[in-house]
Amino acid sequence: MSFLSDIKKSPPPFSWDEWYESVGGRSINIEEADHILDKIYNDQYHRFDGEVAPVKHKFNSPEEASELLKQKALEFGADIVGICEIEPTDIYKGKTVTEKFAIAVGQRMLWREFQVVPSRESAIECLRIYFTLGETVIKLAAYVRSLGYPCKIEHPIGDSDLLHIPIGLKAGFGELGRHGSIIHPELGPLFRMGSVITSIEMKCDKPIDAGIAAFCDICKACRIYCPAKAIPDNRDPKAGKDHLGYDRYVVDTGKCFPYFAKNNYCSICLPVCVYNHKEWAKDFEGHQTKLFPEIIMLEPPPPTDIVPEENKHYYNKLNR
Numbered sequence: 001m002s003f004l005s006d007i008k009k010s011p012p013p014f015s016w017d018e019w020y021e022s023v024g025g026r027s028i029n030i031e032e033a034d035h036i037l038d039k040i041y042n043d044q045y046h047r048f049d050g051e052v053a054p055v056k057h058k059f060n061s062p063e064e065a066s067e068l069l070k071q072k073a074l075e076f077g078a079d080i081v082g083i084c085e086i087e088p089t090d091i092y093k094g095k096t097v098t099e100k101f102a103i104a105v106g107q108r109m110l111w112r113e114f115q116v117v118p119s120r121e122s123a124i125e126c127l128r129i130y131f132t133l134g135e136t137v138i139k140l141a142a143y144v145r146s147l148g149y150p151c152k153i154e155h156p157i158g159d160s161d162l163l164h165i166p167i168g169l170k171a172g173f174g175e176l177g178r179h180g181s182i183i184h185p186e187l188g189p190l191f192r193m194g195s196v197i198t199s200i201e202m203k204c205d206k207p208i209d210a211g212i213a214a215f216c217d218i219c220k221a222c223r224i225y226c227p228a229k230a231i232p233d234n235r236d237p238k239a240g241k242d243h244l245g246y247d248r249y250v251v252d253t254g255k256c257f258p259y260f261a262k263n264n265y266c267s268i269c270l271p272v273c274v275y276n277h278k279e280w281a282k283d284f285e286g287h288q289t290k291l292f293p294e295i296i297m298l299e300p301p302p303p304t305d306i307v308p309e310e311n312k313h314y315y316n317k318l319n320r
């Protein structure tokens, strides 16, 4: 199984600074969001490494290792956890990964913060989840080291060596939606993921086929509500296959990013997705929520194409 195998090579890491520069700089100013970013870069990033215990814990089988590490990931705050083998196509161009397996962890985002999108609340939630998930991978990595095994952290915020999406698909987290995010059968698309990578021999999970990706061919909710018209009508045979063998839908980053960067990380395509479970719209923990969010669709800024070709992820310009 080799996701993106038709492209033959991995994309470069997403160059946030270049993309922001291409739209005239950062224009989202939310003190609480900046505070979370500060905690991630100036606190969490310094807690990525640690001593590896000198004696290796002996597992009786790969199954036993998987079971223990998954149970620990859940204890450390993951809502979902899965394990997969790392392939060369999962690694960003120019990065080196020597570990064999990824323990992928996901946490659901709070539906109540997406009642209006884009909004200050949804923007803060987009960053809050990176912080809490960051704590989960840091604790899990410390646990792996305490068993005598080295490991590395792939932080959810994006400065990682691995592409989170193919790792999540292979770890059984869900299927790739038209909007480019993974849809989990229970969590829907409102979750984020990171991973801890290690060479402990573990039993791997399998990708799932629950009919979710196929349903995207009928449903176009995210495409209809995308204010930048960045989500395509059709699958693109040139974009490579997803893990089920379907041609992928390719979101046009050059159209999405200007809207995303100027409108509180947009995120409209996630809460409008029909796979959000509406039982979350009940009154939880005293928070009254709606079945469907209020959506603010403004005129999109002009698309950007000035990021150098070699630093772009593949995207389709045909419908411009």
Ligand code: SF4
Pocket: 179, 225, 226, 227, 228, 229, 230, 231, 251, 255, 256, 257, 259, 260, 265, 266, 267, 268, 269, 270
């Ligand atoms: S984040 Fe907004 S602009 Fe980007 S694809 Fe989703 S809905 Fe469209």
Ligand code: SF4
Pocket: 177, 178, 179, 215, 216, 217, 219, 220, 221, 222, 223, 272, 273, 274, 275
């Ligand atoms: S809104 Fe509809 S088309 Fe878009 S990802 Fe969700 S299910 Fe697929």
